[in-house]
Amino acid sequence: MENHNIILYVDTENITKKTLEEHSWLGEPRRKGLNKDFTTSVDPGETITWLGLSVSSPNDIVNITSIKHEKGSDLFGRDRLNGDGGYPEQVIGTVKRKPRKEESYTLSFTVYNGNNGGKRKGTFKIDPKLQPHR
Amino acid sequence: MAECSCLGIKYPIKKVCFLIGFFYFIFFTGFGQDQAVADSLEAIYLSGKYGYSDKLELLQEIAVNQGDADKKLIYSLQLIEAARALDSANYIITGFLEKGTAFRLKGDLSKALKAYFESANIATGEEAKSDLGLAKLAIADVYSIMGNHDNAVKYYQNAIKIFREVKDSIKVATALTNAGDDYFNNGKLDSALIYFGESDKIFRKANYPIGTAYNNGNIGMVYAEQGKDDQAEVNINEAITILEELQDYYPISVYLTYMSDIYLRKNDWSRAISYAQRSLDLAQRYGLKEQISESNLKLSELYDYVGNYKKSNSYYKNHIAYRDSVTNLKEMEQMADIRTNFEVAQKQSEVDLLEKESEIQQLKDRRQKTIIYVSIIVLILVFFLAMGLYRRNIFIKKTKNIIEEEKNRSDKLLLNILPEETALELKQRGKVQAKKFESVSIMFTDFKGFTHYADNLAPEKLVETVDYYFSKFDEIIEKYGLEKIKTIGDAYMCAGGLPFPSQDHAIKTVSAALEMIEFVNRAKTLNPENRPRFDIRIGINTGPVVAGVVGTKKFAYDIWGDAVNMASRMESNSQSGKINVTENTFALIKDSFDCESRGEIAVKNKGMTKMYFVSKIED
DSSP, X not given: OOOEEEEEEXXXXXXXXXXXXHHEEESXXXXXXXXXXXXXXXXXXXXXEEEEEEXXXXXOEEEEEEEEETTOSTTTSXXXXXXXXXXXXXEEEEOOSOOXXXXXXXXXXXXXXXXXXXXXXXXXXXXXXXXXXX | OOEEEETTEEEEOOOTTHHHHHHHHHHXXXXXXXXHHHHHHHHHHHHTOSOGGGHHHHHHHHHHHOOSHHHHHHHHHHHHHHHHHTTOHHHHHHHHHHHHHHHHHTTOHHHHHHHHHHHHHHHHHHTOHHHHHHHHHHHHHHHHHHTOHHHHHHHHHHHHHHHHHTTOHHHHHHHHHHHHHHHHHTTOHHHHHHHHHHHHHHHHHHTOHHHHHHHHHHHHHHHHHXXXXXXXXXXXXXXXXXXXXXXXXXXXXXXXXXXHHHHHHTTOHHHHHHHHHHHHHHHHHTTOHHHHHHHHHHHHHHHHHTTOHHHHXXXXXXXXXXXXXXHOHHHHHHHHHHHHHHHHHHHHHHHHHHHHHHHHHHHHHHHHHXXXXXXXXXXXXXXXXXXXXXXXXXXXXXXXXHHHHHHHHHHHHHHHHSOHHHHHHHHHHSSOOOEEEEEEEEEEEEEETHHHHHHHSOHHHHHHHHXXXXXXXXXHHHHTTOEEEEEETTEEEEEESOSSOOSSHHHHHHHHHHHHHHHHHHXXXXXXTOOOOOEEEEEEXXXXXXXXXXXXXXXXXXXXSHHHHHXXXXXXXXXXXXXXXXXXXXXXXXXXXXXXXXXXXXXXTTEEEEEEEEEEEOO
């Protein structure tokens, strides 16, 4: 039984909705490949924590605001998991059933300027995947 | 918590153990916590410009060097995740250790303890002794911070033992120092001095200035508690000097509080307050939660002592707020649970092992029992089989004997019925070939007046009487080698010269006849039971016959031929006590017996026939 920490690295200074893929990386900063292809292997009972980190400005805050499973409520017990309201905000979810081959979910995050607290360019969404352990 | 009474006021001994966490951290990572290093490595990591093989090392270095608790946590989590993906146990162990440290720095001691135990569990599984020692040391430190002296000592002892086994003197010294602190916190000053002294020797030998600094400070605190203020001040000041150079502020904050105590005891209020305030400032500047609590308490006590209750109350409130954030009951319960789980897990492993051994033993025992049972069953089966065979053997033997006896009886009976040669032939071939004998002497006997007696005598008596005579006749003819043919009523028929032809059959037949007459006569004179007695007449003829067995039931050996009929005529023409023979017989016996010619007598269907009475054996 493993607990997972999925870290979203964001180039907070340069990210825009149009350049989302070029400036955000799941698992590893500046990882090659698309976020929608980022897949985590999980089993029922395992806990996943999604949290964010700026790669461009150490003071910037990346808040993971929600995780939404597109195919219903049975994977996490709810179809939408909200952030914990922390600073930075993170989302914690427990897998309730074994994922089918690959199941997409939507990760929503916001970026704040660490120096003035201002929100940078709205809310962003990416669609990574969960799959069962092989 | 132990208390110290000085100058009429009571206040708790300072929680110097807070310094320990930083202290062990510095040593076990092999290099100091260096924010500059962390920042530069982080920049490399975030730029993505590093080799694939460097990723784990990079993450580890960032996590270890990172002073910011939140970032340390993120990088330790990232290290764990990445190490898991590459199945690298050593990095996972370090990841959990750093995660624990991040939580400890954030003041979340229950999560810190959980992470440390996780690190210890993996290290145990990987048999990574040194890592296990570090995890145990970290666990001991958290217990020490929580004031759980018993658990702290237990884990310090574990850690010291492990480090001694792996011969890591610096870590041994570190653990000794931290353990000494815990003894100190619990008022066991002599024990604390012993631990600090031993640690100090090791650090000096290894030329570790920071270790020397801590031991100076710690020994100074012991002296302070013992009232040896001058020695205490010297030691603590030396420690602060070294630590300032090393920018290690946490212990400085603790030592400053101690300096405050020393000046309080010297009634130098202003310097006492000054030291306490310096300690608080330092703690606040570097976010040292626990020390903020302790410095507030110290200032509260000092202002209380000088009568400034408002300020005292304000500091006291701050002290309570920070203290509760560290040692709230819920956390203590959680930590107890975590520890219990860890120990239960360890115990479970031992129990599992013992159970496995027990299961193996049980399987062995069961197998042995099964072997014993099977052996016993096999032995019983073999015994019964042997018994069965034995009994069967006995049965076969008995049956064989019975069969043999029956066979003998049957043979005997058969021999009674048939001549031996004929019986043998019948047995072998199932039938008997009729056989012609050229010269045989046939004898017939008959009791005179038997029919008359038979009518008046009881059947049993009659049979008994006939048996009396015939049994003797059987004896006599056996003596002479004659063959009994049959009895018909009171008539007895036998023959000589068969089944084996012989020369003297007529002589033997006549001899037998004479003996029969002698027996009959003797029976008449010797009759004690007054049985019925008869006279006998006998007829003998010699001539050719055909002999054979007829029928399939109640076999009877019989002879046929004219000679037989003539023998019967001889008997019917005989007289009581006489043996009447034909000329054929006479011709064969005349040299052996005295015979009396009777001349020719008419015989039914035979005409006139010469007959002779045999009177006696010729002298």
